[in-house]
Amino acid sequence: MSALNGDLNSKFGSLNVNAAVFVPSWASPSSTAAPQHPTDMANSQVNGVAVNGSVPPPDDWDKMEEDDNGTTQQEQPQTQTTDKQQPQLSFSDAQNGIHPVEPAGDSKQIETEVKSKSTEVTMDTTPGPPVVTAPSTKKKAEPVKENLAPVKEHLNLVFVGHVDAGKSTLGGQIMYLTGEVDQRTLEKYQRDAKEQNRESWALSWALDTNTEEREKGKTVDVGRASFATDVKTFTILDAPGHRSYVPNMIGGAAQADVAVLVISARKGEFETGFEKGGQTREHTMLIKTAGVKYVVVAINKMDDPTVEWSVERYEEIVNKLSPFLKKSGFKKEDVHFLPISGLTGVFIKDVPSPNPFPYYSGPSLLSFLDNLPKVLRMDGPLRLPIAGKYKDMGVVICGKIESGYISTTKGKSEMLLMPTRKEVGVLSIFADKEETDIAYTGENVEVKLKGIEEEEISNGFMLCDKSDVCHVAKKFEAQIHIVDYDSIICPGFTCMMHCHTAIEEVVFKGFLATIDKKTGKKSTARPRFVRQDEIVVAVMQASRPVCLEMFSQFPQMGRFTLRSNDKTIAMGRVERLASKTQGSSGTSSSSSANASNSTSDSHVASSSNSSSAAN
Structure with missing residues (x-):
């Protein structure tokens, strides 16, 4: 016991707690700087945040985190005292319950109090200048960099053309060749299609997902899928080809940057679609009205027994379509013809070797899309026309961002839904089926909203910034x-x-x-x-x-x-x-x-x- 008392006396002697500078004064401020409590850091900061009692600028408010009580706390910056005297306690420390150490206390109680008060700041009590460190390992919240564009350019492809031209099969083949549909899933599609005696429809089931579309073999709604190459990311919009579903096709074309006009080279099918009243003509006019600049004419089914990669058939189709596309308003340099086989994948990802159609010496479909010039985007406030909606643990809308950006950042996630002026909040954003914090102009996204019901939303409504609505x-x-x-x-x-x-x-x-x-x-x-x-x-x-x-x-x-x-x-x-x-x-x-x-x-x-x- 005497040894313990001696040890305590030696420690208290080194602390010099009876010195005048350690006694908190309730009448006059102390003459030396005191270590600030974390709650006092809002008025005196270091490292360029705020000093001399100034309020932190708005850019730095985003770096603050809210505690459970709704108050903001900022991470303690690292500081070091240079005065050789021991730092004294300030008036604010006394208010927060930090008092001078009394010699009469128990040693275990003293150690507990010291540890409880040093969770954010640890102090060296050995003789010499004390060092204040900030051992917190929390990462500072970085502000959202709004002016950055996506790493890869994003393009929205719409597949248009007459019914049974092979649009959905072409989309499914692209998904398989780019790895978005694995071999096991494709084999399942093939087994299910074989049971219905529709083996050639297996690839189309990657985009035609509902039962009605699979039973009839016709696309009803605009199918959506995404894939990526080394250069760009793409959203596929598989538009229906039947004339009964043209309104759905227009909704898909309105979101497109590039159109792939799929033409069937099979005898009789091209003529049916290109005649007056055929969907090849109407779809071409509609994509021009929708503002699509680039058109890729994919002459499909070139491996069909009625065609067998015939040069004469290919030239016949090109010669009939070229003047019609020019009359529709498309420039010659913005139109590209290429032969493909959507069922076998020839000329889609790579040029095959040996080449079954040496008459064509151009790139494959995906290579051509990768080398397209960059699409110009609108620079302005948020405009997101709603193209669809559904319920999934909340209300989810989908569409293409025509201008601006959308973010889940606090203070920037509050939007207005026009024309009803309904205030909504953005809970989460999904681009290419992956959740993200921010999405930019041109991206096709799905957004989960709060503060609104599904019945209050219709196609054609516009999600806008609160400060600048349409x-x-x-x-x-x-x-x-x-x-x-x-x-x-x-x-x-x-x-x-x-x-x-x-x-x-x-x-x-x-x-x-x-x-x-x-x-x-x-x-x-x-x-x-x-x-x-x-x-x-x-x-x-x-x-x-x-x-x-x-x-x-x-x-x-x-x-x-x-x-x-x-x-x-x-x-x-x-x-x-x-x-x-x-x-x-x-x-x-x-x-x-x-x-x-x-x-x-x-x-x-x-x-x-x-x-x-x-x-």
């Missing part, structure tokens, strides 16, 4: 090209408008002028009706508010297609929004809406007349 309008002025309609169109004519992923009923309210195709000049007189192949400036009114932008400002949200009686009759672009209200909720009363419409009509008419007079 325009919403029911009435607008548009330039429309009538491409296929047997009769005349008069004011009051009703049809369906497909704009980005939205589908709304619209009516022609009136015509302002016709446009000469050769000179581009507008007529001075208002036409009473329009016919096929004419270009007209018309006032359109939708049945409900639609998320729209002027074509000159945002092409992806300013172009549309008009359909009537299951046939595409016209394509157009938005020239002016009659009721140019940004973020309008569309909930005004009927009387005020009618007044607004009449005012908008007069505004559009007067502005159009003045512009025509100027021309």
Whole structure:
């Protein structure tokens, strides 16, 4: 016992706890610097965070972590005292329960108190200058680097073409050759397809996933899949080829950057799809209206017994399609023809050796896609048109980010859903089936939302930044090209408008002028009706508010297609929004809406007349 007392006395003597500088003063501040408690670090920081009582800048707030009580704590920076005197306790330390060591206490109790108070800071009590260290191993939260683009460029491919051209089989073959579908899964598809006497459909089942599609052998909804090469990442959008599902095909084309027009070289199948009323023609026109620039014409089934890699058949198809694609608005340098076999995989990933078709000396399909020029993207606030929705432990939406970025970072995950102005939060983001914290323009994503129910979402709704939302309008002025309609169109004519992923009923309210195709000049007189192949400036009114932008400002949200009686009759672009209200909720009363419409009509008419007079 005497030895223990002696040991304690020697330690207390070295601490010199009875010195005046160690006694906390309740009247005057101490003259030497005291080690700061972690809660005091907000007012005095080191390493460039904040000093002299200044508030940390907003960029550094992201590095703070919240505790269970909702308060923020920042990691203790490493400091070192240079004064040879022992550091004294400050007034804030006394408030937090840190007191001078009393000699009369028990040694075990003293050691426990010292350990409990040194979880964040450990102090050397040996003679000499004390050293304060920060042994915490927690990693600092790095702020999201918003200005970085994905490591690989992302492209959205839409497979279009006539029914039974082999679009789904081609997509399944690409998935298998790139390793997204393994051998075991393919063998399962082959066994299941053999049981239904549909062995040639096995590859298509990688994209046609539901029972109806597999039983009928027809794609109904737009199939989605993803794969990657050494250069780029891709999202496959497998559009249906049957004419009954063209509205679904338009929704897939609206998300595409590049189109793969699949043509069947088999005798009779190419002719059926290319004749008037065939889906080859209609799909070509629709992808041009959707803003797709590059088209890869994949002449499929070249290994069919009726073709057998015939040069004459290949040239026949190329010679018939080339003038039609040029007439549709595609430049020669933006169109590429190549022969393939979707069933065997020839010319898809690599050029085979020996080459069964030496007439073609170009690259394979994937090599050509890797070497495409970089697609230009919109730079602006978030615009994500919703192309689909489902429930999976919450509400999940899917679509392509047309501009901006989406993030799960706190403070940046709160969005507005237009046109209803519903506030939603982003819980998680999935790009190519992998969860990520941020996704950029051009990526096809699935986003899990909070604060909304599935019934409150429709295709064509727009996910926007709260600070900058899209325009919403029911009435607008548009330039429309009538491409296929047997009769005349008069004011009051009703049809369906497909704009980005939205589908709304619209009516022609009136015509302002016709446009000469050769000179581009507008007529001075208002036409009473329009016919096929004419270009007209018309006032359109939708049945409900639609998320729209002027074509000159945002092409992806300013172009549309008009359909009537299951046939595409016209394509157009938005020239002016009659009721140019940004973020309008569309909930005004009927009387005020009618007044607004009449005012908008007069505004559009007067502005159009003045512009025509100027021309």
